[in-house]
Amino acid sequence: MDGIFQCHVGGHGCKLAEALLNKVDHLTTTPRFLVAICAFSIIYIAVGVIYRLYISPLSKFPGPKLAAATLWYEFYYDAVCKGRYTFKIKELHQKYGPIIRVSPYELHIDDPDYYHVLYSYSSARDKYRYYLEPFGFPLSAFGTENHYKHRLRRGAMNPFFCSRSVTQREGLVHRLVHKLCEHMEQFQVTGKTVPLSLGYTCLATDLITSYVLDEGSKCLDTPEWLPHWRRALRSLSEMVMISRQVIWLLQILKHFPQDWATASNPGLGFFFELEEQCRQRIDQIQIDRGKDSWSTEKEISRGYTLIDQILDSRLAVEEKTPDRILQELRSTTAAGVETTSNALTVITYHLLNNPNKLQRLRDELSTLGDNWTCEPQGQELEKLPYLTSVILEGLRLSYGVSTRLQRKSPAQVIQYKQYYIPPGTPVGMTSVLMHHNETIFPDSYKFVPERWLDLMERRRLERYLVSFGKGSRRCVGQRLAQTTLLIAIATIFRKFELELRDTSKDDIEIGRDLFVPRPKNMKSIGLQYAQLLIGQTYNQITASSPNSVALSWMRKFPDADLIRYFAPGNHELVVVNSPRAFREVTFTHAYAFAKPKFLKRMVGDMTGRGLFFAEGDVHRSQKKLLAGPFLNSNVKNLLPVFNLKADELCSSLGVEVQNSKTGVIEISSLISKSTLDIIGQAILGLELDGHSFARELAQYYHTIFSSTMISRIMLLLNTWVPIRQILPMRTNREYINANNMIKQILKKHVQERVHEIRNLHRGGSRSPARDILTLIIQEQLKSCDECNEDEIVDHLRTFLAAGQETVGTTLIWALHALASHQDVQDRLRREVRAIDNGNGNDVKYSDICNLEFLDYFVKEVLRCYPPSTCSMREAVHDISICGKLIPAGTPVLMFPIMPQSNSIIWGRDSEKFDPSRWESLPSTARDAYAFQAFNTGPRTCLGKSFAMLEIKVLVMKLVTRWRFCHVSKPVVLQRIGLLFKPANGLELKIEPAFFT
CATH class of the missing domain: 1.10.630.10 (Cytochrome P450)
Incomplete structure (x- = not known):
């Protein structure tokens, strides 16, 4: 009987418990429950604040009400303002007297x-x-x-x-x-x-x-x-x-x-x-x-x-x-x-x-x-x-x-x-x-x-x-x-x-x-004080541009050689700030710094693992091999290509202007296509519109350079954790496929070109083509009978990725500068038209070299708007830079914008766009290491002459035929990325430039 009775009561107990649980579950899933929780929390906090301010035994002591009400007051000064509460307490004593309340529970005396x-x-x-x-x-x-x-x-x-x-x-x-x-x-x-x-x-x-x-x-x-x-x-x-x-x-x-x-x-x-x-x-x-x-x-x-x-x-x-x-x-x-x-x-x-x-x-x-x-x-x-x-x-x-x-x-x-x-x-x-x-x-x-x-x-x-x-x-x-x-x-x-x-x-x-x-400076090497746990990452992600935080550091410490800051996990990084420090890092001790491993995860898929990631003796030998094709004597042979593509860009703009009722054009996509066409013909010897696989190549590059927010976040995350191959996202799949297809297309093209050049050599003749790929293959065949095709593919990927985006971004900022400074645009147009008489004919290489204001203008664009936001190195071993020890493994970052905007170097108007400054630079600005748009030292950009000539020809052709004016729409900068560029392209009002 006891057993039966216990089972009977137990059964009713289980049913009652189940009913109660169902009722509670129902309540907790209703909005009323959430409202009740919020209301209770507000009441609890309010009662606590009232008690602290008016009932607590400490309520009679003077001091700020906010400090008496909450610990968040102290948190703000000590955690957010980084150890400033002691100095705030001193101010409070001056206001309230020798004894004050500094928290809900604590007093402080200054006597x-x-x-x-x-x-x-x-x-x-x-x-x-x-x-x-x-x-x-x-x-x-x-x-x-x-x-x-x-x-x-x-x-x-x-x-x-x-x-x-x-x-x-x-x-x-x-x-x-x-x-x-x-x-x-x-x-x-x-x-x-x-x-x-x-x-x-x-x-x-x-x-x-x-x-x-x-x-x-x-x-x-x-x-x-x-x-x-x-x-x-x-x-x-x-x-x-x-x-x-x-x-x-x-x-x-x-x-x-x-x-x-x-x-x-x-x-x-x-x-x-x-x-x-x-x-x-x-x-x-x-x-x-x-x-x-x-x-x-x-x-x-x-x-x-x-x-x-x-x-x-x-x-x-x-x-x-x-x-x-x-x-x-x-x-x-x-x-x-x-x-x-x-x-x-x-x-x-x-x-x-x-x-x-x-x-x-x-x-x-x-x-x-x-x-x-x-x-x-x-x-x-x-x-x-x-x-x-x-x-x-x-x-x-x-x-x-x-x-x-x-x-x-x-x-x-x-x-x-x-x-x-x-x-x-x-x-x-x-x-x-x-x-x-x-x-x-x-x-x-x-x-x-x-x-x-x-x-x-x-x-x-x-x-x-x-x-x-x-x-x-x-x-x-x-x-x-x-x-x-x-x-x-x-x-x-x-x-x-x-x-x-x-x-x-x-x-x-x-x-x-x-x-x-x-x-005050908190520096063993400069200062930048870490935020809670995540270092400066939050500031960098929420900044208005990739350069904003670096510029703020430079303005705060304009005369510092090096500036230290923290990444997540209290990981220390060093930023190069002065020309003296740039000289030591990029020239004197160039090979004591290597590209960090995380950078390979970040951009290695786009640029390949060629010259960009080569170190030490390997870098020296590869640069020696590649230096010949990029000599001025070879680059100036590409002038007809630059002229042709510049004319095509001007014509494309004409079509867009004609189709537009207002004359307002988004120019970024046109410029990107034009610079990719130039790279394709000058580097690969291909007319990208003329070959089906070349058109595919252009499409794949468009995919990997996509600047959507998701793609930029993936780029940032993959820097620290290799998630590209893991996350089954459409963005990842398209990115991986595009990179694989680019490698396949380039490998096939290199093999065909090597076969073609070898056949010509056997016949005792040389290829008449003057594109960079042909010159590289010829250089390799001089030193040995075999070509390292995979190495050449990696070099091509570097040239295609770096050359197209950086030149395109620079040209966008050049047109932005022309639209913002009509007097500069008029002066530049007059100088160019004095050479070609306003008829738009191609000019000679020697004539371009004599255009001084054009040279000043392009340099000023690169100074104020350097396309590359940052280059990264890592100390191979412990080394002293400007008298400061850089421990082995320390990441070293170089932002070109920092020395190029420093008022100590360029004068009080350093952040003003003024091409005329190049007519008479201060001695500090004549330092070769004060201008970092192309880097300096052994790792100076190999394509510097190529890029400068390309930009000058494009600017010449554009400013001769068209006038560029601003529209009311503000330029929104891309927040995260390796390039300093507008996030949503650049809209300009474009109209024919009449001869004056």
């Missing part, structure tokens, strides 16, 4: 005399969990929220970092500083610029790892001092600031494979190596200490480590786990590297930038004797008043941690003037605001060591020097850092005569707060 109250030695002060979570060290003393637990963990480490322990290990500091000096001597011998900020980072890394682990990371022994490591440290601090605003981001990043992280940021590989080194050291020491044969003598013989200190402390057993010790090592290492190296960099810059202060320091250091290898003790150096003052002033201007450090009183109300701060409320103060308080530190942004010389005044000022913090949570490694600064500065400036290179105050002075200070 130097209150610092010792907030950061008290005697009162309990917890940390703010919201600010601790992004660091990922919850078990370390640094990451401990609770005041009392922190005291236990910190107390276990204090003996290891006390003055006595640091004094005993001063020899370690001296050894590492001497090693740094030895490497600096090597730079001195070679004449290279010393990247001293990198050296300081390596010094600080080796010092802290040697000090806490008794085995260093040996950064100073690496070539070029590990620039990736310094950039990784900066990236990590940036990520901490971002993750603080978007905490779930950190959880996602924690689950990324290390290989992925290392690929996106090579410096993280060294970070993972350090972590593994710490882990292995912990395991080894615990194994050693567990052995019966363990003794204090063995411990001393291998060196006492922070691991030993924690294991020997009175902490509970659960506080001595490998995971907790590892977190302690990680936090100690991270804290010891950035702050110390930054202080050394700041001090060095200000000394070199102030010769009088540097000389005063040197005079004082001379009292130590001439032998710089002697090792004065830290206590001896502290007795040198000016050296000590220099260190203190450097600490003031390097800030230590620049962000606000929040503290909470867990149980007691804190009083500030008339305000009572509830228990548990995070309250912060900031070293940047403290150190730039003009009442305490007059001329606070100037480097003035003299302010510290008077002993009584020094004691007063040290009360407000908070680079190491104050109270029970002050920096545990303060004594080690101070000793390092004293020894390093004293040793380096006793030994070396230094001068600044490519460094300004904007590279040093704080401009952003990313937990630690970052300079």
Whole structure:
């Protein structure tokens, strides 16, 4: 009976549950449910905002309402504006007073005399969990929220970092500083610029790892001092600031494979190596200490480590786990590297930038004797008043941690003037605001060591020097850092005569707060600051043209040689900006840079794998073989072809104008057909309208050069992920088929031409044809009996793809310029008609060369509207460009528009279209590397003479017969692509040009 009853009740229960689920499912699929969810969300947010603004215990504190209402206010200044909230807080204090509300939950105070109250030695002060979570060290003393637990963990480490322990290990500091000096001597011998900020980072890394682990990371022994490591440290601090605003981001990043992280940021590989080194050291020491044969003598013989200190402390057993010790090592290492190296960099810059202060320091250091290898003790150096003052002033201007450090009183109300701060409320103060308080530190942004010389005044000022913090949570490694600064500065400036290179105050002075200070320029090589996760990709995709972002960088840093920016995954790229840098990349070290692999995926199908992708000796030999056919003597033989096709284009325009009621013509398609016809006849020796397979070739090229949005997106995606062969989309199928058919057509044509030329050779005669293909085959047959037909096909694909689109795009912009500048059009027409008397007859090559204004006009079109948006390279090995290290594998981008629009090079009107400027160029613009439309160096465009002659003939013929005028329709630029061209073609009003 029980079984039957249970089944019966169970059956009714199942039916009831099913009915309820059906009802819920019905509700959740109706619009009412969605409306209810939206309404509830709005009410929830509104109630929360009302509570924060009017009911919260913090509502009585002054400050901006938006900051009190939402964390998005802080997010905007720190994540979107990249570390600017500290400076906004300073503005808010000026507006609202010394205490303000900076978030829904947090207060900030700007009162130097209150610092010792907030950061008290005697009162309990917890940390703010919201600010601790992004660091990922919850078990370390640094990451401990609770005041009392922190005291236990910190107390276990204090003996290891006390003055006595640091004094005993001063020899370690001296050894590492001497090693740094030895490497600096090597730079001195070679004449290279010393990247001293990198050296300081390596010094600080080796010092802290040697000090806490008794085995260093040996950064100073690496070539070029590990620039990736310094950039990784900066990236990590940036990520901490971002993750603080978007905490779930950190959880996602924690689950990324290390290989992925290392690929996106090579410096993280060294970070993972350090972590593994710490882990292995912990395991080894615990194994050693567990052995019966363990003794204090063995411990001393291998060196006492922070691991030993924690294991020997009175902490509970659960506080001595490998995971907790590892977190302690990680936090100690991270804290010891950035702050110390930054202080050394700041001090060095200000000394070199102030010769009088540097000389005063040197005079004082001379009292130590001439032998710089002697090792004065830290206590001896502290007795040198000016050296000590220099260190203190450097600490003031390097800030230590620049962000606000929040503290909470867990149980007691804190009083500030008339305000009572509830228990548990995070309250912060900031070293940047403290150190730039003009009442305490007059001329606070100037480097003035003299302010510290008077002993009584020094004691007063040290009360407000908070680079190491104050109270029970002050920096545990303060004594080690101070000793390092004293020894390093004293040793380096006793030994070396230094001068600044490519460094300004904007590279040093704080401009952003990313937990630690970052300079205004934020550059190890130029600056471009990364957007969240995706780098500059979003800006580039949404820009009005492929050149827009690059132009904005050039305008911001017109005198920078190189500009760094970030791609997705924090992947670093370098942009060449100055003629000096272009010279080094394209000429001096041309073969130290190769075409990146992703470029082959991007355009390899269109251009083939011929000369365009050849490298090193292969490129040299191929260029030598192909140079002959493109000599001026051969190119000018193609003038009849150019004249013929230019006349045909003029006639086609006449037909279009006659058929149009308004005279408004979309000219892009006509120009594209004309340039493809010219390429077909001049390169292949084919009349594309005269052969069926040649017409097919033209159709297939039209397919692969399709500029629809889908095709451009596919081009961009295939750059990073080879999806062309995978996605079963119509666009992909047509693109793949067109490329395959082009290869087949060209291969067949090459075979026929080779057979024809060989037959002529056997008969003792040469082909009368002067097309480029014939000349290439003849050149190959000179050197060997066999022709590499596949190689020739690849070369032809390069010429056809590059020659047709770039010349066509240039001609479109030439007509746009003529329509925009009627005075230029009239002057050009007069010059051309003076040669041919207005009858439109073909002109001689020598006559074209004498048309100066035509030459100026074409060059100005190429300067203002370079058809190719960007050329890409990748460093084959570590190399120095303009004194900046470019690590192996770093993509290097060259935008012709950047040097060609730079006002420093071309003058204040650099972005104005003015062909007359070429009559008298400034000396800076006469630099061959200031004009990059055809590239420079060994990879200069092989078809430069061909293209210039073709463009000139087409412009001559067109301007002689037709007048071009603008229409009201604006020109919309193609946003994504390798070419700078109008997205929807170009419409112009065209009418006959009457003889004047």
